[in-house]
Amino acid sequence: MKKGNTIFFENKPAILSYAAVCGTKESEGVIGSFADVVLKDDMFGESTFEKAECKMLSTAISLAVKKSGLDEGDIDVLFSGDLLNQIISASFAARNYDFPFLGVYSACSTMSESILLGSTLVDGGYVNTAVCATGSHFASAERQYRYPLELGCTRPPQAQWTVTGAGGLVLGRSQKGVKVTCGTMGRVRDFGVTDVNNMGAAMAPAAADTIIRHFRDTQTEPADFDLILTGDLGALGSRILKDLTWEKGFDISANHVDCGEIIYKVVESEFQGGSGAGCSATVLNSYILEKMNAGLYKRVLFAATGALLSTVSSGQGESIPCISHAVRLEI
């Protein structure tokens, strides 16, 4: 059933299991004790950062499948994507498996987009199980989007820090566990922000748009949720999001949390917090789902945000189109 841009899942696909892999810096923060694997070094025993990112992603996928108690042969489809050109981490990770792979790219909102797509297939009865996973690596993202790692340049105060980590979950049919009850498909929003260092300001309108449409489509209000979780807006973007939603009559300040804002403990040169596809993926697949299963949060709106730019488009002076997909998780 669909209302507005929101799809309602009548059979309520369940999250059977989840797993997260995170870097050393991330493990010092809130997700440290909840992540399944913590990297001892940024290379993860590989020769390049790209291979390390791929290995993190496949580790998260394998762990999630293993924790669900299913065999790899029981998995019907894998939805995955990442930040690198041609989503190489996801595709290269997928060659380790015998199940089909559907690559998705939605920048940092890949996690929520893949949950949305996976839930649709599971809910419709087209597949029994779907794996959704994504990840990012600080070093590979820096190389692709910014400067060489060792280049001595300053970071502007609006900047965020790409999270090294990957997360994955298995969707299926079960009476137990966290259910995906509905999801709102995002629209691409662009308010004309051209500053590539200010992703929070660029993505906040997309997040506000999706969250407000979710409230309207489902006739809910912010107080109905225990948590409204955005992906990687950072501290600045979160402030803007609260203002934007407040302006439309929805005050989310009481229960809004941003994964990027909470992921790092030490504020050194992360400034506004974490970013990247791995940011929401690691926080959701460790801390949040753990707390949901423990009954702390009963209803969470997970709206990861993504900036759909490339180095070419920003080099040519284009502004940054952004998107946010939301899924509602309930227990």
Added chain:
Amino acid sequence: MTAKPRENSNQNYLNYVKTQDPPTKHLNNCVSAFLVGGFICSIGQFIRYLLEYAGLSGDELAGATSIILIFLGCLLTGLGVYDRIGRYAGAGSIVPITGFANSVTSPAIEFKTEGWIYGMAAKMFTVAGAIIVFGVFSGVIVGLVYMFV
């Protein structure tokens, strides 16, 4: 790629974002750039005095000082220290010749994984290329000014 329709850009929003932006600390940045930049130059001067004492002079002296500073810049980049200095010092560590060494060495390290020729060698000047082009260009302009004035 077509140009973006003007109405897509929300001027009100951009003005609002400006009010929310955390300010860049220009004074702090200038002071730390001055201190670190000055310190690097003092080291250079110190090396110069040492070499002068060792008996070098003129062009040889200037060349040898630069070579030592460039070597130190490359070494600190390779050890992963220079980017930390740069994060704190900004222009203070970019403007001296050690900054140039850093801008050549860092892509060389970064792109080594893509091969010695097409990776390291070809991409070594991704950052420094701009410095060389505009350095030579401004050299030409200054040369022309000297010729006619």
